[in-house]
Amino acid sequence: DVKVTQSSRYLVKRTGEKVFLECVQDMDHENMFWYRQDPGLGLRLIYFSYDVKMKEKGDIPEGYSVSREKKERFSLILESASTNQTSMYLCASVSGGSYGYTFGSGTRLTVV
Amino acid sequence: GIQVEQSPPDLILQEGANSTLRCNFSDSVNNLQWFHQNPWGQLINLFYIPSGTKQNGRLSATTVATERYSLLYISSSQTTDSGVYFCAVDPLTDSWGKLQFGAGTQVVVTP
Numbered sequence: 001d002v003k004v005t006q007s008s009r010y011l012v013k014r015t016g017e018k019v020f021l022e023c024v025q026d027m028d029h030e031n032m033f034w035y036r037q038d039p040g041l042g043l044r045l046i047y048f049s050y051d052v053k054m055k056e057k058g059d060i061p062e063g064y065s066v067s068r069e070k071k072e073r074f075s076l077i078l079e080s081a082s083t084n085q086t087s088m089y090l091c092a093s094v095s096g097g098s099y100g101y102t103f104g105s106g107t108r109l110t111v112v
Numbered sequence: 113g114i115q116v117e118q119s120p121p122d123l124i125l126q127e128g129a130n131s132t133l134r135c136n137f138s139d140s141v142n143n144l145q146w147f148h149q150n151p152w153g154q155l156i157n158l159f160y161i162p163s164g165t166k167q168n169g170r171l172s173a174t175t176v177a178t179e180r181y182s183l184l185y186i187s188s189s190q191t192t193d194s195g196v197y198f199c200a201v202d203p204l205t206d207s208w209g210k211l212q213f214g215a216g217t218q219v220v221v222t223p
Contacts, residue, residue, distance in 0.1 A: 031209055042116075042198060042213035050209075058210065059113070088153065094209060099143050099202070101211070103155040 003027075004093050006104035013111050019078040021107050023091030030096045032074035034058075034066065037088040037106070046089075049074055050096075081111045114139045114203045118214035125189045125221045133184040133217045135199030142202040144175050145211070146184050149196040158184070158197075189221045 007022035025032065031050050035043040035058075045058030047066040055066050063085060067075045074093075078085055091104040115138040125131055137144070143162040149155045159166050159173040161182065166173050170190075175182040186193055196218050200211040 033209070033211075035213075040121075040215055042215045043200075043211075044213070045210055048210065056207065090155065092155075099145060099160045099209075101145070101157055103147075106153040108153075 004091055004102050004104040006089075006091055006107050008107050009105065011107060011109045013078075013081050013109065015082060015111055017078075017081045017111075019081050019109070019111075021076040021078075021089055021091075021109070023074045023076070023093075023104055024072055025074075025091075025093040025102070026072065027093060027095070027102065028071065029093040029102075030071070031094050032068065033092045033094075034064075034074065034076045035090045035092065036060070037090055043090060046076065083111050085109065086111045114141070114201060114212050116199060116201055116212050116214040118197075118199055118217050120217060121215065122218045123220070125186075125193075125219065127189060127191060127221055127223050129189050129221075130185070130187045131189065131219070133186070133197055133199075133219075135182045135184070135214055137180050137182075137199075137201050139180075140204040141177070142204055142208070144177075144182050144202075145200045146173055146182070147198040147200060148193075149198065149216070151195055155198070186219075189219075191221045191223060194219055194221045 033048040034046045049068045146158040163177045196216040199214045
């Protein structure tokens with residue numbers, strides 16, 4: 001069964017900490033995405049990547065960066081965590097030219 | 113950017129009831145998808161439906177692209193249908209694959 005795995009289900013971090021959220025897919029997909037989900041707002045795109053070492057900003061990139069050194073892994077980095085980054089973070093991958101998105105189970109991050 | 117509006121925001125159903133969820137979008141799209149997020153947070157793709165009608169068991173969906181809306185029908189609802197239903201579109205004028213999500217419809221099916 002195809003999978004997108006997010007390293008942590010729940011995380012609690014302190015304001016100002018550097019936070020790494022990891023996402024790994026085993027489907028050899030070229031395209032990977034990071035979304036955040038907030039009540040009443042749905043999912044909003046933070047960053048995405050169409051290939052290794054390639055990254056593009058989504059709709060809300062401020063305060064985030066990403067890294068894609070290997071095809072299967074796409075990391076989201078909060079350079080200096082703030083309380084307004086408390087949210088559910090979802091990673092997704094999809095093969096180029098298709099629309100069969102597969103989502104990870106999410107990381108619920110709380111910044112205190 | 114494109115606006116995606118879902119209605120109703122919340123829906124409470126008795127088991128066995130039928131319901132219709134609606135998604136309106138403000139501009140032309142490459143594709144439209146419906147997702148279900150279960151109470152544990154896992155998002156599952158239900159339909160890829162840029163136009164026309166599709167059915168999968170008790171669920172069906174219709175998209176009228178020329179009028180910029182899509183409908184998701186749930187028939188004979190079951191408690192396992194509870195969760196949040198999202199509509200997501202890939203705008204025609206934007207980079208491929210950048211799904212824009214609506215705010216979702218929270219569905220609770222009671223026994």
